[in-house]
Amino acid sequence: MNQAIDPASLIHWPTDSAIRRAAAALAAGDLVGVPTETVYGLAADATRDDAVSKIYQAKGRPSTNPLIVHAADATAARRYTSLFAGDRRNAGSDPTLIDQWKIASAFWPGPLTVVVPRSSSIPDIVTAGRDTVAIRVPDHPVMRKLLKQCPFPLAAPSANVSNYVSPTIARHVADGLGQSVAMVLDGGRCDWGVESTIIQLDADGPRLLRPGGITAEQLRSVFGRIDVPDQLGDHTQVQVAPGQLPTHYSPDKSLVFVDRYETLLSDPSFQATQRIGRIAFSRLDDAQRSQFDQVWIVDETGDLRRIASRLFAVLREADQSDCDLLVIDRCEEIGIGRAIMDRLRRATRSVDQTQ
Ligand code: TXA
Ligand code: MG
Incomplete structure (x- = not known):
């Protein structure tokens, strides 16, 4: 912890030109610390293997634990799933999944991540070789401007060393990962303070993989039902997001x-x-x-x-x-x-x- 970061690289409420610099750093394959409404993220160009591999390396994250792809809006998000006609991997999607996508995307921008069949534009390194990809449209003004500046989606896990507590202010990112990033965009304290809700779309109806800001009650009211495993805490029994390990998010004490x-x-x-x-x-x-x-x-x-x-x-x-x-x-x-x-x-x- 407490790795030094050049204070010039921690940019408080970045201007448009600073956001353009961050987009250029990402386009060059560097990592950038980014604010979102949930927790801070460690972002890289999701279409580049070399950039994404730096995320795993910086966090000490196992390569078996896939990353979330962040998109500027719901229209851009459609490009990263094979659900829609026109994608090379599309093989006649289940219409129930498309209906669920439409319902879920009404929560965007916001703290909801959907796990869906992946498009060929997303490399294996992002999904850890899975056929599915996790996608969300974050709701933070700095992150949204950054995504609009980038002609590619951003892969971004929480910007903490693997298994440590997620960062909710820019300083936390600099403390843990300062040496690994080109810069940290400081967009103030994260509004929600816990990571996004994750649901997996499924022919039998969506399944909750990780609880977050969008509550099970809200999801139930729009989907009619949502499969919430009784014991999200017991990860030996139920299928959960691979990163939802029994011991996680823990302080050293x-x-x-x-x-x-x-x-x-x-x-x-x-x-x-x-x-x-x-x-x-x-x-x-x-x-x-x-x-x-x-x-x-x-x-x-x-x-x-x-x-x-x-x-x-x-x-x-x-x-x-x-x-x-x-x-x-x-x-x-x-x-x-x-x-x-x-x-x-x-x-x-x-x-x-x-x-
Ligand atoms: O709020 C958030 O979601 C934050 C901000 C930065 O967007 N991101 C975040 O990322 O919490 P991370 O990597 O710390 O957690 C993502 C979780 C992991 O548990 C991972 O295993 C799961 O999402 N995940 C990613 N892709 C998946 C997939 N295809 N299927 C199931 N779970 C997946
Ligand atoms: Mg995390």
């Missing part, structure tokens, strides 16, 4: 849910000398605060949308504190709460497995 911590306290082998940090989703009273060495209140009012937008920044901050163990709340699994708990289950998993 041990992180446990507050109920688990209470049982730890009664364990005689628990070291009382540890410095304990508490990450709470609403206000704590003085008696509760006094049990911890440091306290972070993610949102005083317990608002799930605000908790999502601040969560990753707080996790990073707590990870840099001198606490030995971090204790975090659970939240209700409705709306965006499902995405919050999905990420936290993965972030706490490694500790639960070893203790």
Whole structure:
């Protein structure tokens, strides 16, 4: 962490000419840190193997974990799937998939990614050799302008070192990947703060692969039904996005849910000398605060949308504190709460497995 970046390469609210420079860097095969409404991305020209391979290398990401392709608008997005007539791989698409595409694309620009049959314009390295590609149209003014400047789509995973917490401000990108990018476009704090919802279109109806800002409730209301595996957290049982590994998004420090911590306290082998940090989703009273060495209140009012937008920044901050163990709340699994708990289950998993 904390690799140096030349401050000149971190461009605060870039002008049109700075965005043109970023497009030129991408056209030359370089990587650029980009803001989106969900989390910051690490972007490359999705049509170039050499550029895309730099993403895997910079993140330390396994080449088996495919990337999301970002398009400027829904019309451009159609070019990256074989669903529509005119694509070389099109072999008479299932009309139900085209109907689902139309419904899904009404959420664009926005935090929804669709997994669909891929077009031949997308190279194997982006899809990790799969027949499907993940596509989304992001909703951030800087990213949209950049995409309009680029005559190619952008492959962009979250701009964190593989398995670490996703970045929600430009500084996070510079801290983790500063050495690998030509520049980072700083478009302020990400509005949603958790990665996009991913659905896979299927003849039997869409399947939720990763919960995010577009909620299961919203998807159900437009699709009539959506297949939501009971246990998105249990990745041995269900088919999920390949990157949704059991342990993921985790800080370096041990992180446990507050109920688990209470049982730890009664364990005689628990070291009382540890410095304990508490990450709470609403206000704590003085008696509760006094049990911890440091306290972070993610949102005083317990608002799930605000908790999502601040969560990753707080996790990073707590990870840099001198606490030995971090204790975090659970939240209700409705709306965006499902995405919050999905990420936290993965972030706490490694500790639960070893203790
Ligand atoms: O909000 C977001 O989606 C952010 C911003 C930057 O757009 N991107 C992001 O990318 O979260 P990444 O790479 O961190 O997560 C993408 C997920 C991974 O779990 C990957 O396995 C899955 O999407 N994925 C990509 N292509 C897929 C495919 N063809 N089938 C199933 N899952 C796929
Ligand atoms: Mg990621």
